[in-house]
Amino acid sequence: MSWAGRILRVDLTNGLVKAEPLNMDWARAYVGSRGLASKYLVEEMDPKTDPLSPANKLIWATGPLTGTMASTGGRYTVVTKGPLTNAIACSNSGGYFGAELKMAGWDMVIVEGKSPRPVYLFISDDVAELRDASGLWGKTVWQTEEILKKTLQDPLLRVSSIGRAGENQVLYASIVNDLHRAAGRSGVGAVAGSKGLKAIAVRGTKGVGNIRDPKAFMIAVKQAKKVLADNAVTGQGLPTYGTQVLMNVINEVGALPTRNHRDVQFEGAKDISAEAMATPRKTDGRKHLVTNQACFGCTIACGRISKMDESHFTVQNKPQYWGASGGLEYEAAWALGAANGVNDLEALQYANQLCNEDGIDPISFGATVGAVMELYEMGVLTKEQVGIEAKFGSAQALAFLAEQTVTGQGFGKEVGLGSKRLTAKYGHPDLSMSVKGQEFPAYDGRGIQGMGLAYATSNRGACHLRGYTVASEVMGIPVKTDPLATEGKPELVKAFQDATAAFDSSGLCIFTTFAWGLPDLAPQISAACGEDYTPEVLGMIGERIWNMERDFNNRSGMTAADDTLPKRLLTEPARTGPAKGRVNDLAKMLPHYYEVRGWNPDGTLKPETRQRLGL
Structure with missing residues (x-):
């Protein structure tokens, strides 16, 4: 199996650190990273917990493909209850920290309580201990990383830390690693600051050597990498221009807010x-x-x-x-x-x-x-x-x-x-311009109707990375749909949301989905983990994760009334471009989305949906 099989539980209140075996039943049902960490959060914490109280938990999590030779296998997530939204928060980051944590032999780090003084967590393979961070408090992320590398005399150390914004509990403070890669959204950095946790510094030398079927894994990875290289977006557009290639494209579509x-x-x-x-x-x-x-x-x-x-x-x-x-x-x-x-x-x-x-x-x-x-x-x-x-x-x-x-x-x-x-x-x-308190990303829901629905229903507040229908509505991936049409968008949004949850949980980057679908992910996870993860199984796992997050939000006090958009998008028509004269037609799409999801009209899960997904 490609899981390390261990989690590190950190009790900041009492200064205790201990290793625990990973719950393998949960790992098989939720894969890792976003899904698995959210499962731990949901099972261990009252949904009504104040996000900035010691009772909130903060989880760093890798996926089974993190640290492997699979393309983009450097991702990790930070899961908590977000102070910006009061909803479940899962923020994803790249760089090198996630792979280092996995190579140290840990699937997750679960942080609990609140430290009486600033601390950082030092991890070197099996050694893990809390250390004084009083001298780091008030330092920027860049300064923190430099000081820790010098102090610990290890230039290869990987650091995930907060800056002054997290200390001051800016409600959208992020957690940054490798200087400019970030678990950026929903205020995960503010939660770390509220707990007195300045950083996690990790050095891993074990590697990820427990791939279940190495030969099959290498074949699957090689084939998947070729798909990325041959694709116009992942093989040419993103390497040349990065995501910034979208600026002029989205402006021409008439959806640049x-x-x-x-x-x-x-x-x-x-x-x-x-x-x-x-x-x-x-x-x-x-x-x-x-x-x-x-x-x-x-x-x-x-x-x-x-x-x-x-x-x-x-x-x-x-x-x-x-x-x-x-x-x-x-x-x-x-x-x-x-x-x-x-x-x-x-x-x-x-x-x-x-x-x-x-x-x-x-x-x-x-x-x-x-x-x-x-x-x-x-x-x-x-x-x-x-x-x-x-x-x-x-x-x-x-x-x-x-x-x-x-x-x-x-x-x-x-x-x-x-x-x-x-x-x-x-x-x-x-x-x-927000949903559930989280500000919109760079797409206007009047010009791209599916994104409006995706924003309104996102479990972590307005987000493009929870169901990037722009791929279909603008770029024609995997099929071209009309950005101004509403018909079929509930099904499209659900499919993107479920697939995204599966990819996020694997430990790979969501940008691979410009070229890959679940059939490309399935053989890589199956060979690594030794489980039969078919595309259909992964799709259901993604759906299970989405519904688990939704149920947590419902139990925290959120209702169908929170699945809405700002008045401006619903009542003020676009003034220029292809969407001129259009508002977002959320009222047409949302009831059908609930039906497609297997939810009641009030946005809660139907009993048969719970049973089918094992919730």
């Missing part, structure tokens, strides 16, 4: 696109994009490494930002750019670096700034309150608010609440 979703097309999209990143600058002749980068075991290499213009106003006297660093991905470029009407590529890169350095989700941050800018233009917020003129399009305001938010200063404390709480505080809750 602009100025807090007032518009669906951004006139400055070309200035912050992948093409702009790869074009030599007029100021110094250098390209913004330096190179692409891959996570552990990845044959796609969609990551961006970028370098700023040193004369830009944001970094003129800040040489620490002059070197090459993690570059803009599509979601961050959209949230920091189009969402606020900002087309200054360098300002976006600066804000993105601050998000990485101190651990905040650039999607929620940028979208919240969009709400601030709209409130400012309405006259609800003033320059004296915000600390700067904050009109749409202001690169200066974007940079200023990023600095304030990551350090918890001034109006940054308000921005750190997220758009739902901020807009409600200032009397305009309808201006929060």
